[in-house]
Amino acid sequence: MRVVLAEDQFLLRDGIVRLLSSHGIEVVAAVSCGDEILDAIDLHRPDLALLDIRLPPTFTDEGVRAAVAARTRTPGLPVMLLSQHIEHLYLPRLLATGDSGIGYLLKDRVLDDLQFIAALRTVRDGGTVMDPEVVAELLRRDKRRAALARLTARELEVLARMAEGDANPVIAQKLVVTEKAVAKHINSVLAKLDLPPATTASRRVAAVLAYLRG
Template sequence: MRIVICEDNALLRAGLGRLVSDEGHEVVASLPDAVELQTKVAETGPDLVLLDVRLPPTFTDEGVRAAMALRDENPGLPILVLSQYVEERYATELIARSKGALGYLLKDRVADVAEFLDSIEQVAEGGTVLDPEVVGQLLGRRSRDSQLDALTERERTVLGLMAEGKSNAAIASQLYISEGSVEKHISQVFQKLGLGAETGGNRRVLAVLAYLGVEIDESGGAR
């Protein structure tokens, strides 16, 4: 996998580069800010962009704005955003502008190397991986939704784990049920949320967006 890293902290930037390189991935660009990010992405054609939410010069929302600009130019480009702590407004904006291939993780998660590398793989493959703390905060502000109210407690639990980027196998292991049972629960979730096979986009991603209260337009995209 070809990866572009954009992180102002030199030690973390080097550490991330070493981490993904040791896993067999190629770092095609390593940047301290977003000034040349779009140019480097255009030149290298990466499979994933890994960037910080807060970047120079103001360390406020440069990373978020850079991610949105990349999304506008390359709608299918997988982006994994790292943040020191949950920035709810930024997370909501990014999720609302994405139809998939998005990760939003707290930097503490990098300490769990295996889980972090798995998140990279999932996002690169078009999935959505959200930090459990991000999911928790967004759910805390989500208004009630009649479709979600129709889900059983177990179906909501499965959908919540999907929002965290868990695979069917991981969900089955955590809930002590079979993968077949997980698949049945997910099928029911899709049905109750009106996500038929003909729905545009990745149904798994769209279900997560609905769960987090992000509106889905008629084409199956987020708005």
């Protein structure tokens, strides 16, 4: 297997190269910057791209953007993403390019070299490998979206005003409704979002968080 590796930390990058080499995997290019990934992939035509998500120059989503661009140029190019944290906002962009040949592992949870190599080979062969924590977060996100989908257009308007910090009288004034109507909509929002019993204030905060995450 021929791999293009993108990792900005020298010690980790060098360690991954040595690990892969010890298992007969050739690292044809090891880059440290997001801007170098596509050139390396175009030049070497690897069997798999192993990419950190956050890379220079901005340390945000360089790895994902490069993966999406590479799979657009070469449909189905196997890609394994590595991250220190669960970056669930970025994963859907990669999944939109196709759900085969994709992996996402958390660096701190890669504790066995044989399992890591097996995961790379699974992705190389067109399979999908996801860290269980990543899957759990995606399920939680989908559940939040499903809950928000139950809200009416007016309830979403009220929730959006709540997210802006507006009190009931202000919401009523902005939406040109009575405060009683606002209270009714808020109660409906709290019920539809399946929020646990708590004080009114804390339930409002939980509703706002659900809105922002969703």
